[in-house]
Amino acid sequence: MNSRVWHPFTPVRARREPLPVRRAKGARLTLAAGRVLIDGISSWWVNLHGHAHPSLARAIAAQARKLEQVIFAGFTHEPAETLADRLCRILPGPMERVFFSDDGSTSVEVAIKIALQYWHNQGRPRRSLVALDGAYHGDTFGAMSAGARGIFSAPFDRHLFRVERLPFPSPDKLAAALAKFRRLLAGDRIAAFIYEPLVQGSAGMRMYPPASLAALLELARTAGVPCIADEVMTGFGRTGTLFASQQVRPQPDLVCLSKGLTGGFLPMGLTAVSRRIFRAFDSAEPDRAFWHGHSYTANPLACAAALASLDLLLAKESLEDRRRVAATFAGWARKLSAHPAASNPRHHGCIFAFEVRASRGGYLSPVRDCLEKAFLERGVLLRPLGNTVYVLPPYAITDGELGRIWRAIEAVLSEI
Numbered sequence: 475m476n477s478r479v480w481h482p483f484t485p486v487r488a489r490r491e492p493l494p495v496r497r498a499k500g501a502r503l504t505l506a507a508g509r510v511l512i513d514g515i516s517s518w519w520v521n522l523h524g525h526a527h528p529s530l531a532r533a534i535a536a537q538a539r540k541l542e543q544v545i546f547a548g549f550t551h552e553p554a555e556t557l558a559d560r561l562c563r564i565l566p567g568p569m570e571r572v573f574f575s576d577d578g579s580t581s582v583e584v585a586i587k588i589a590l591q592y593w594h595n596q597g598r599p600r601r602s603l604v605a606l607d608g609a610y611h612g613d614t615f616g617a618m619s620a621g622a623r624g625i626f627s628a629p630f631d632r633h634l635f636r637v638e639r640l641p642f643p644s645p646d647k648l649a650a651a652l653a654k655f656r657r658l659l660a661g662d663r664i665a666a667f668i669y670e671p672l673v674q675g676s677a678g679m680r681m682y683p684p685a686s687l688a689a690l691l692e693l694a695r696t697a698g699v700p701c702i703a704d705e706v707m708t709g710f711g712r713t714g715t716l717f718a719s720q721q722v723r724p725q726p727d728l729v730c731l732s733k734g735l736t737g738g739f740l741p742m743g744l745t746a747v748s749r750r751i752f753r754a755f756d757s758a759e760p761d762r763a764f765w766h767g768h769s770y771t772a773n774p775l776a777c778a779a780a781l782a783s784l785d786l787l788l789a790k791e792s793l794e795d796r797r798r799v800a801a802t803f804a805g806w807a808r809k810l811s812a813h814p815a816a817s818n819p820r821h822h823g824c825i826f827a828f829e830v831r832a833s834r835g836g837y838l839s840p841v842r843d844c845l846e847k848a849f850l851e852r853g854v855l856l857r858p859l860g861n862t863v864y865v866l867p868p869y870a871i872t873d874g875e876l877g878r879i880w881r882a883i884e885a886v887l888s889e890i
């Protein structure tokens with residue numbers, strides 16, 4: 475194809491041409507050539523209720539006829555007010571305010587900036603952040619700084635700010651993580667702790683127990699250090715509860731959301747902030763204001779999509795779908811537990827993952843492209859993270875479609 479488009483996360487001379495998609499419905503993508511693929515990854519973890527869901531399409535169209543966009547500094551609108559109010563009621567926290575942005579990365583930038591300014595506004599500036607080994611928080615500079623260093627960040631490493639790292643808190647490393655965190659907190663210079671609750675997505679769907687996270691959060695809370703839950707991937711039901719943070723006490727002070735926020739229809743991010751953090755900004759003084767914003771902040775179309783998506787998510791059918799998908803994944807994890815070509819099969823709510831045994835693991839594992847191709851040949855879109863295969867489908871995926879994904883996994887594993 476003679477294209478002028480530069481695609482994300484892809485070497486320019488990619489091993490395969492991008493596949494043109496003409497339409498989508500439910501969990502199915504129809505390619506230009508008429509071939510149908512099952513979307514096993516919710517189109518990069520964004521879609522919740524299936525593609526082209528009529529009630530989201532209707533909500534967006536109705537909003538477009540009323541108000542498509544308006545400056546959000548000094549103005550407001552009902553879809554944003556209602557969405558912020560509804561989210562604050564269901565988010566772990568409780569949360570006091572919502573700051574809108576554009577995507578997952580900007581929701582993280584906002585959280586980091588608010589946490590740093592929280593200290594600045596109190597006249598006690600703090601500079602350091604703490605994050606987990608293997609973290610991924612996005613591709614803008616602050617989010618990249620908080621994330622693990624690697625091939626994604628290498629050209630920019632010298633421009634990223636330093637972040638303290640804790641060992642990934644799997645049960646075998648929890649004691650080391652807690653000891654290091656205690657040491658760091660004792661220095662009274664940590665501004666915030668940022669983490670992906672319970673599942674690190676891009677690191678390879680790495681799962682860790684709620685009790686480990688609770689122990690870390692307890693240390694931060696005792697030291698008065700704000701905790702930033704990056705729920706960009708885990709939010710909106712992926713881990714079994716509406717938000718992963720609901721499985722853990724204490725609760726975060728800031729929550730980053732995006733991806734599933736609009737049901738996968740429109741880009742939007744937001745950062746929810748607790749009363750304690752918000753209080754440091756609650757002033758008429760210009761030097762205590764949060765001077766940050768984006769042209770499309772709180773875009774009404776995206777807010778309308780998010781409200782319609784919340785209606786679906788909170789309905790009985792979606793809960794049943796999530797239970798059904800989670801039960802299926804529990805069964806898959808059991809079935810793969812003794813497979814000679816697979817290791818560490820695991821699931822948490824509607825996320826299923828395992829590693830394919832390979833001579834070289836990790837994100838650049840050479841088996842990755844072979845796996846992706848083999849799944850595509852079987853009509854399934856899975857996008858392995860190196861040798862980690864994961865399934866994270868729209869909740870409305872049917873049992874028949876799940877069955878096709880499972881048969882593709884079995885077939886691909888039998889060929890290895």
Ligand SMILES: Cc1ncc(COP(=O)(O)O)c(C=O)c1O
Binds near residue numbers: 580670707
């Ligand atoms: C946990 C987490 N945070 C932030 C991001 C960045 O989101 P976006 O790609 O929308 O900027 C991602 C993206 O995968 C993510 O998984």
